[in-house]
Amino acid sequence: MELSTRAIQFSLHKPKIVTAIMLVFTLVVGAFIVKVHVDTDPENMLSEHEPVRVFHDQTKKEFGLYDVVVLGVVNEHNPDGVFNPETLQRVFTLSKFAATLADPEDPERRVVSRDIIAPDNVDNILQAGLGQVRFEWLMKEPPKTREEALKIRDYALSNPLLKGTMVSEDGKALGIYLPITKKDFAHSVAEKLKEKIAEIGAGDDEFHITGLPVAEDTFGKEMFIQMAVSAPLAMLMIFLLMLFFFRNLQLIIAPMIIAVCTVIVTMGMLIGTGHTLHIMSSMIPIFIMPIAVVDSVHILSEFFDAYQQRKNRKETLIYVMGDLFKPMFFTSLTSAAGFLSLAFTPIPPVQAFGIFVALGILLAWLLTIVFVPAYIMMMNEESLENFGVDTTDASHENSFLNRHLRWIGKTSSGKPWLVIGVNIGIMIVGVVGIFMIKVNDNPVKWFKKSHEIRVADRVLNSHFGGTYEAYLILAGNVQEMTVAQAAEQLKEKLQSILPGSPAILNSAMEDIAQVITDSKSVQGLKDALAQLWNIELDNAPEDDDTVYDSWGKALDSLGGIGAQKEVFKRPDVLRYISDFQEHLAQKGDVGKSNTVADVVKKVHMELFEGDPERFAIPDTVNAVAQTLISFQNSHKPDDLWHLVTPDYTKANLWLQLRSGDNLDMERVIEDVEQYFAANPPPVELSHDWAGLTYINVVWQEKMVTGMMESFLSSFAVVFLMMTFLFRSPTWGLLAMVPLTFTIGFIYGFIGLIGKDYDMPVAVLSSLALGLAVDFAIHFLQRTRMTMAKTGDWGEAIRDMFDDPARAILRNIIVIAIGFTPLLLAPLVPYQTVGVFLATIMLYSGMATLWILPALLTVMKDWVFKKELKAFGEKAEG
Structure with a gap:
């Protein structure tokens, strides 16, 4: 007796033991979920040892940099914008309040009060006679009169380090930059600020909170909500659809139990093995549920159609499982292989996602073949009395579903070249669309457009130089002089x-x-x-x-002389940096840049009694050194070390971008390379990048490359599996046809509509592989079995567009419609998965039901030789 037969027989004879084992296993493994640790940091898309992360961390330490939460204040109603006594009083209160924010349970998670950029915490640089400057707080206390408020505005706009960063050029907006020690404190800071704003009142002011740390940390919090809301809603929708198809409440609970148990065990294994719950792994339940339900629907659909003919649960189950065991096993293997290929990507969270989805798929298959028969055997026989009874009704034969299935079967087999031609045309358009795909991602765009973070992003980036930060680090390579x-x-x-x-x-x-x-x-x-x-x-x-x-x-x-090593005291080098800043500003992607050259020019001007013509780099190293020494008499002399190292061998060019899109950051990188190539610096300078905006570019590029390689490798693996299953390369290729057309259509559609190829879209290729091949295997395997039994293609196609096609169509409808609740999620990745999951199901199912019959009709005399021979031998015997 085969292992498969023994497993099914055990389920049929010991259903309670099977159920008990499953429930105990689920509870034990699921208990690890309480140890969950959430990590929504896109930085962790890269290994800790990835050079870009190492350099980024080194840069933060070297220049004393922190991730930043941006609180923006906008006033479009007051003629003086935000520079009125009431608004500045609120700004002062919020700045002082923000400086006190810290996690009571972990003092290391706090706002770095000394480095806050706010009117009350930055210096005003003023001339104090020829050759002297003085420093005073820009807003030591809130102004009481309009004149005092406007004076603060004028002073702020005269400082190049503040103009476009802390204060907008039109005076309508003001930004408070709050550096935080740990990114996972960002959401808490944002919530505390909202509470304080509600307490003091907003008046005519609009308050907005943004920044990549806020977006990433907030996504983590809302991700949990979506897991708790969207997944159950999807399950409810699937439940209602199966109730509509099978009309037996008690029976359809089985697939629900399998899906829930599979998700719990898979997440328990993920967390129990020490993995964090990342953005990627949060989607594991959404990816597992459709695949977990698909096999159950195949069984129920076949059981639904066959039960009334036998009136015996055990006989019907043995018959159904005999037909479905092999297709279900291989579809599960191929689906698992598709996701397991992600383990070879260079991105740790994607690796974990692929491995555990693959394990979940195999677990779902195992639970399906042992629990569904056990569950049916535990049901009261009377509850199945009318189950499937309408399969004998004439009304059933003429139902909407069956009429359209018969029409599809007749058209695809009757006009095969037309069907093939239309689909090739769609494929060609898809290929064109694929070449139009733009690889782009931005964590802020993980929220829908109406979300407060997206609104804040739009408003503040329209007023300021930009809230997305990137750091271009220049290092002098000059040797010490003899x-x-x-x-x-x-x-x-x-x-x-x-x-x-x-x-x-x-x-x-x-x-x-x-x-x-x-x-x-x-x-x-x-x-x-x-x-x-x-x-x-x-x-x-x-x-x-x-x-x-x-x-x-x-x-x-x-x-x-001899100061060559102190590269960033040299006038020629500082002028080069200043010219480079102007070039970036003209290009437009960089809204604002801050460098040590800005400090030197501003202090130099004030040393000459505020003469605007002296807003320039002085001619000698000594004069540059004098400006820097003067700046260090300020209240915050350490601010200089955010822009240059104390030995003046490295400089940090702090770039502010109005967009966090990868495409925009990539353009900036390209502009920098072209400028340095066309305009060599006066001394040899090396350059490298740091900052979250740049890191997002690196992991996105690795993800796309890794996904492409893993998909191609898994495509090859699945083809070999199909060849092994069908014992024929030809049939293996036929099984890959719906997948190929589905990928062409889906990704061509993405390119044509201008949808960015982002993280969720990238991983959906693995889901397409699993589902498209699932339908193809079932259809082809059952077609071969039918041809061996009937020996006639016309009769075989009629049989195929009865029970087997109906099972595929039910699966399409259940999954495609079942996951529509994801469209209501406020998080765009969940919406994307909902849309493309439905699209993948619809197109892969239709490709199976349309293209495969058409190809088999054209190739029937060639591909069915073995089946026709078996039929002939059977007829002679």
Whole structure:
């Protein structure tokens, strides 16, 4: 006796034991779910050891950077915008409140109060006479008059570090940037701010909260709600549809029990093995449920149609399971193979998703073949008295479902070339659409357009330079100078700046020759010469300005010697960065950039009594150093180290983008590469990227590449499995036809309508593989069995478009309509899965019922040789 037969016989004879084992196993494994740990950080799409993550973490530590929650205030009603006493009072209150936010259970999760960017926590840089600047808080206390409020606006707009970042250019909006120590604290910060806003009142102001950390953390919280709401609603819809088809409340509970048990055990295994509940793994129940129900519907459909002929549960089940065991086993294997291929992608959460969906599919198959027969055997025989009774009615034969199935069968077999031609045409259009696909993702777009996070994103990015952050890190590759190299460079510099003072030039050259032999370092050389030339400066005749100026220039020239390693003090390098910022602004994708060059220009202007013409990079290293020293007298001197390292060998160009779409970030990356190639920097600079917006680009690219490779490999594996199942490469290829056409249609449609190829869409290819092949296997296997029995293609096609086609169509309807509740979800990935799950079911089912009969009609004399031979031998015997 085969293993399959023994398993079914055990279920038929020991139904209570089977049920008890299943329930105990479900409860034991499901108990691990209480240990769930949610992780919605897209960063974790990449391995901890991925170079981009390592560099990102290193950059955050090196420059003291944190992930940021953005609280935006907009006032379109007041003629002065947000710069009125009432609004600024609210801003002041919220800023002070935000500075106190911390998790009482984990003090490490907090707002970094010192680094908040808000009017009360940033400096106003003011001139204090020639050569001096002073620093005072931009808004030490809320203004009491309109004049005071407008003065704050004017000061903020005059600071390039604040204009476009903290305050909009039109004065209608103001942003408070709240750095947080951990991204998973973002949602809590947002909720606390909402409570405070409700407490103080909004008046004419609009408050918006956004930022990638908020979007990611909020998605995690709402994801749980969707798991608790959408999945049960989908199950309810499936339940009602099966009740409509099979009209036996007690019987259709079995598939529901299987789906629930499969989901619980799969999630229990996921969490029990130490995996976090990620964005991807949150969708495991949604992917498992349709596949878990599909096999049950096949069994119930066949049982529904065969029961009245036998009037015996056991005989009917043995008959049904005999026909369905092999197709169900292979469809489960192929579906599992499709998802298991995701284990070879370079993205850990996708790997876990693929592995556990595959395990869930196999578990669903096992539970289906052992529990459904056991459940039916435990039912009261009287409850099946009228089950399937309408299969003998004439009304049933003429029902809407059956009439259309017969029409499909007649058309596909009667006009095969027309059917094939139409579908090839659809496929060609699909291929065109595939080439139009745009790979793009943005965590903020995981929410529907009306969601408060999407609204905040639109409003604030229309006012500010951008709420999406990327960091371009420049590093100087200049080697340390030797004393001899420094002396030569100094001689060249003196010759260029003292051509009109030959006596002083010769004296300076002699001094260099004198001290070079005793100098052990470049700094020693500079110190010795500075001492000599300061004496010359002091001894210069009071009435001889030329001598005084010449020795002054000689002293200034020392500042740039040996400072080559301090790349980002060099005027030429800072001017290069400033020009680069202007280039990015003209391109448009970068709304605002902040660099050390902005600090130098602003302080330099104020050192010259606020002269706008002095808003520029000074000409010497010494002058640059003076601006930086002056800035460090501010209330927050450490702010400088967010933009440059203390040794001035690395600089951080903080770029603000108005969009977090991968396509926009990729354009910025391309612009940067083209600019550096066309405009080489004055010294050798290396560059690299950090920031969440950039990391999203990297994992998206890896995901798309990985998904493509895994799909192609699983396509090949499934083809080999089909060839093995049917013992024929030809039949293996036929089984792949509905899948190929479904993929072509689905992804062509995505390209044609301009839908972004994002995370949910990428993983749906695996679901398409599983479901499309499921229908094909059932249809082809049953067709071969029917042909071996009838020996006539016309009779076989009529039989195929009775019970088998009806089972496929019922599955299509149950799953396609059953998951429509997902369309009501506020989370776009769930909506996407709902739409494309229904589309995959409809098209793969229709492709099976239309294309396969047409191909088999054309190829019948070739592909059915074995079946016709078996029929002939049977007839002769």
